Amino acid sequence: DTGVSQDPRHKIxxxxxxxxxxxxxxxxxxxxxxxxxxLGQGPEFLTYFQNEAQLExxxxxxxxxxxxxxxxxxxxxxxxxxxxGDSAMYLCASSLDNLxxxxxxxxxxLTVV
Amino acid sequence: GQNIxxxxxxxxxxxxxxxxxxxxxxxxxxxxxxxxxxxxxAPTFLSYNVLDGLEExxxxxxxxSRSKGYSYLLLKELQMKDSASxxxxxxSSGGYNKLIFGAGTRLAVHP
Numbered sequence: 001d002t003g004v005s006q007d008p009r010h011k012i013x014x015x016x017x018x019x020x021x022x023x024x025x026x027x028x029x030x031x032x033x034x035x036x037x038x039l040g041q042g043p044e045f046l047t048y049f050q051n052e053a054q055l056e057x058x059x060x061x062x063x064x065x066x067x068x069x070x071x072x073x074x075x076x077x078x079x080x081x082x083x084x085g086d087s088a089m090y091l092c093a094s095s096l097d098n099l100x101x102x103x104x105x106x107x108x109x110l111t112v113v
Numbered sequence: 114g115q116n117i118x119x120x121x122x123x124x125x126x127x128x129x130x131x132x133x134x135x136x137x138x139x140x141x142x143x144x145x146x147x148x149x150x151x152x153x154x155a156p157t158f159l160s161y162n163v164l165d166g167l168e169e170x171x172x173x174x175x176x177x178s179r180s181k182g183y184s185y186l187l188l189k190e191l192q193m194k195d196s197a198s199x200x201x202x203x204x205s206s207g208g209y210n211k212l213i214f215g216a217g218t219r220l221a222v223h224p
Contacts, residue, residue: 004155033211042117042200042214043156056209091155098210101146104155 004105006092012111013082020078021108025094032075033102034067035091036060043091049075082112115139117215119201124221125191133186133199133218141206147175147186148200150217156200159186188220196222 005024013019025032030051035043046065048056051072061067064082069075079086089109093102116138125131137145144163148156162168162177162184174187188195198217204210 035214040121040216040219042202042216043212045211045213048209048211050209056211099144101158101161102212103158104148106155109153 004092004094004103006090006105006108008108009106010109010111012113015084015112016081018078018080019082019110020076021090021092021110023075023077023092023105024073025075025092026096026103027073029094029096029103030072031095031097032069033093033095034075034077035093037089037091037107038087046077046090079110082110084112086110087112115203115205115213117201117203117213119199119215119218121216122219122221124223125188127191127193127222127224129191130187130189131191131220133188133201133220135184135186135201135215137182137184137201137203137215139203139205139213142179143204143206143210145175145177145184146202146204146212147173147184148202148214150198150200152197159199191222193222193224196220 007022032049034046037043049069064080067077089107091107092105119135147159150156160175172189177184200217201215202212
């Protein structure tokens with residue numbers, strides 16, 4: 001297993017466009033998390049999946065954001081009508097169970113121009 | 114509310130010892146993690162404390178005092194490659210035990 005994979009690594013988009021990011025967690029991990037990180041800050045929690053169920057969403061996740069994990073394996077995060085304030089690194093992490101540490105992917109850096 | 118505080122920046126000399134402090138106030142506690150993050154890269158796991166005391170792992174050690182809401186990460190025999198951000202994160206006991214991160218401490222190691 002090569003760890004948590006995220007695609008794309010970088011995305012530049014014009015304001016108002018929609019973007020979608022993909023995360024492939026470690027195969028045996030049933031827990032998947034999305035975080036957002038801006039420069040000089042720590043990661044901020046966005047949403048959590050256990051298998052295919054989205055069990056928690058942050059208030060940071062406005063109605064322009066949607067995340068799915070249809071078969072309990074890979075996950076997608078979509079941002080509609082992007083705004084400049086959405087520019088950030090979007091990190092995906094997975095874990096095996098409640099006691100384990102998270103393994104993070106390398107992130108998708110989004111720049112909205 | 115949730116609050117995790119750590120110094121913004123620290124500098125140290127190669128070969129020296131540095132201690133990075135973290136204080137937290139969170140709704141529930143289910144463990145404290147330290148992660149290392151090099152610029153532009155993913156955070157990588159360093160250590161985990163759930164009980165009070167010191168956990169040692171090679172050049173890195175981490176300490177926890179739950180009654181004081183306090184932890185530190187100790188880095189010994191500093192190397193240039195240790196220049197990175199160090200993130201303190203608390204696993205909450207409410208909700209689904211997600212990690213709540215501090216803003217990180219940027220450590221610069223000089224020759």
